Amino acid sequence: MSEYRPPILTIDGIIFQLIDGQLCVLLLQRQNIPFKGQWALPGGYNPEGETTMQALTRVLRVKTGIDTKRLGLIEQLYTFDSVGRDPRGHAVSVSYMGLCYGLSPLGGKTTENPQFFPVSNLPKLAYDHPDIIKYAHERLRSKLAYTNAVFALLPSQFTFPQLQSAYEAVLGHELDKRNFRKRFTELDLIVPTGEFLREGAHRPAKLYCFKHQSLQSLPRNFD
Amino acid sequence: MSEYRPPILTIDGIIFQLIDGQLCVLLLQRQNIPFKGQWALPGGYNPEGETTMQALTRVLRVKTGIDTKRLGLIEQLYTFDSVGRDPRGHAVSVSYMGLCYGLSPLGGKTTENPQFFPVSNLPKLAYDHPDIIKYAHERLRSKLAYTNAVFALLPSQFTFPQLQSAYEAVLGHELDKRNFRKRFTELDLIVPTGEFLREGAHRPAKLYCFKHQSLQSLPRNFD
C-alpha cells in the first residue's frame, strides 16, 4: 500500500442568504484557469491534517472575508467525485451548505469579487456548480420544512411577515398568512420581544426572537 | 500548489439486510492492525482515478464477495473526516448505505469472515464505526418514512405481513395492521401477483410486487 496515491481533496461552500426577499448564493469570479473569469462557488484545497470544516473556514475567510462563526447554520451537504469534474485532474469535493443573515457588503481584501446572486438568476457557472447549487437548494427546502433552520436566515429579532417571506423565498411559493401564523405559533419556537418594527406608512409589526438558535426538528412539516 | 498533499481517501459501506425480522448490518473481522481482530464495516482505500462508487464496488467484491448490482439501493451517506479517526493518519472516509435482500451466505474467497449482525446487538467495533452505523440507521429510518425504499429490503414478491414487518424492524416500533394496509394500498406502489405464499398451518398470504424498483418519494410519511 506504499504506492497508494489519493485524489485531490477539495471543499466547496454553498452560502445562502436572503436579500430583498430573494434567496441568494455566494459566488466569486475565478482569477485563474480553469474557468478563468467565470463565476464559481467559493472552494479550495483540503490538505492533509486539516478537516474539511477547517479547510472551509480558511477558504471562506481568505477568499470572501466571511467568518464561519457568522453563519447561523452550517452542515455537510454531499461529496462530489465524478472523475471528470475538474479538468486539472481527479478532485473529490466535500460540499457544505451555510445559512447567514446580513453579510452583504463582504469585507476582506479579496481579489475574486465575492457577491451574492439570486438563485433564480445565476450567471454562467464553472465546474458542476449549477448541479451543486440545485442540490443545496433542494436540501435547504426540505430542511426548512422539517426543522427550525429558518432562524439562521433571519436577524435575531424579526417580524412574522419577515419569517413568512423567508419561507416563501426558499420554498418558492406563497403561504396563507393566517394559517402560517397559527401553525408557527403552535410550534412554540419564538417569543415576542415586546418591541416593534416601524417602517413605512402602516401599522408597526411585532418583533419576535427564537427561543433557541440551534437546529431541532419539527413535529409537522411546512410546505 | 505543487507541494500540496491530500489526506488519504477511503470508502466505507453500511450494508443493511433484514434477517429473521431483524435489521442487520454487514461487518468483517480485521486481519491487520490497527484494530486487528475487531469487527468493522467493509471499507478500503480510494486511489486517484477511481470514483468513490467504483472503490466501494471493488472493496465489496474483494472483501465480502458481494456485487453492488445485487444491492437494491445504494446512496452516499456522509463523509467522515475527523483527523484522529484513523490511528495511521489523516483519513477521510466517504460512506455509502446499501440495502439488500437474501445475501446471507456470502460467497467469496475472503479471509475476513464477513457476517451480518443485528444492529440491536453489535460486537465491539473498530474506528468510529458505531457512530457511522447509528447515523446510517437514522437515515434509513427517515428514508423508509418518506420514500418507497423498502423495496430494496424485500424479495421481488412479498406479502403484506413481510412488508409491514420490514417497516417495523427499521422503525423500531409496531404499526397497526389495518391502518398500514390501508395507507400503503392508497400509495398505489404495489400490485398483487396473483400468487400466494403458503407457510404453516394458517391462511396463505397474497403475494405482491412493486410497480417500480426505483426510489421515489411519497406524498405522506410513515412513522
Place this chain on the structure above:
DNA sequence: ACAAAAGTGTTAAGAATACACCCATGT
C-alpha cells in the same frame, strides 16, 4: 375442532385548508 396467522371497515379526533375584514401607522 383447534391453533395460527391473514385479512377486512368504521368511527372519532385532530390537522390542514380556504377564506375576508379590521387595525395602526405615515403622509
Place this chain on the structure above:
DNA sequence: ACATGGGTGTATTCTTAACACTTTTGT
C-alpha cells in the same frame, strides 16, 4: 381621509388513530 401592510377566527375537508372479529389453512 386614505393608502399601506399588520393582524385576527371560523367552518369545512381531509388525514390519522383507535379498535375486534372473520377467514383460510395444516395438523
